[in-house]
Amino acid sequence: MLVESWSLQDSIKWTELGAQQSLPITATETIAAWLVAQFAQRDVAKLSDKESEHMLQTVIDAIPVPIFFKDELHIYRGCNKAFNTFLGLPADKVIGHSVYDVAPKELADIYYQADCKLLAQGNKQVYETQVKSETGETFEIEFNKAVFYKRNGHKGGQVGVMLNITERNQLMRQLERASLTDPLTGVSNRREFDKLVRLARQNSQKSDSPVSLLILDLDHFKNINDVHGHDGGDQALQFVVQKLLAVLPEYAHLFRIGGEEFYILMEQTDEKQAQQYAEYIRNYLPTQSLILKGAHLSMTMSIGVIEIKVGCALDGILKRVDQALYQAKSQGRNKVCLAREA
């Protein structure tokens, strides 16, 4: 697997490039000169066992996952066909070259730094990064690398295996997204609320700006189901979400937290502004009508409002805003009520 002839010019070119990444420009010439001397003394690769060499190459070529190895000076000394295919480069354009010859600089910098770290620490390394294939497509790759040692016990270089985890990561992101989204309306769910309310409270504390919460519940929604069926009820929920999103300020976020119950989390909004906005929605929603099997349907909402003050536990805040909603319902519905002070 070791190359029998070694391109000194390429190695020097790479060394200069590599050194430029990590050293002041004045040091690179000295380093290059030192390396020229090292290469000149080097007993380059006279392979003792051609058969086992061939066998090993055959084995790694049969593995459909890109595999490479580099020496202690970060020069590729061997790879399999999958690696060549992935890069779109024949073996002779890889072996004897460095990452700076096979990858764009911004990615080569990442690989080079990871290589240096692994060689310094020894043992194994697993990390994820992006890699551009020969078609220009970007893949998410998990690199599994390990240091190998020479007979004299010194570090000989590193071997790496590239696992394409693009699909796995996409799937994981899709699952994560689905676990945070209400499937009927497509807006965020309670789980996402728990996450975002925490962030909103941190932002609010940092920037000393208020954050408020609205709880909105459709009035007599059961009647809609009774009259128009469950499908009609579903369409009504989708319609309401569409209407709320259309008038949602950019610093606000809508969540469906249960059947016909929603939260609106409003950053940079104090209690008074939140109350005004709630009144606006309360008046706006009944002006919008949904046509269900020829019948015009308009809806109203009851709304509870609270400003989330620093230092108050979330449980207590949710309880108080719930009580405000209950008050709005008990006052005849289609009302906005402020939460009482704790």
Ligand SMILES: Nc1nc2c(ncn2[C@@H]2O[C@H](COP(=O)(O)OP(=O)(O)OP(=O)(O)O)[C@@H](O)[C@H]2O)c(=O)[nH]1
């Ligand atoms: N279509 C549909 N109905 C749902 C969904 N989730 C909950 N519901 C229905 O929403 C209705 C809620 O009824 P209630 O809790 O009595 O509330 P309400 O009729 O709106 O009465 P108030 O809230 O007191 O004004 C129930 O009939 C639930 O079956 C859903 O995803 N789709």
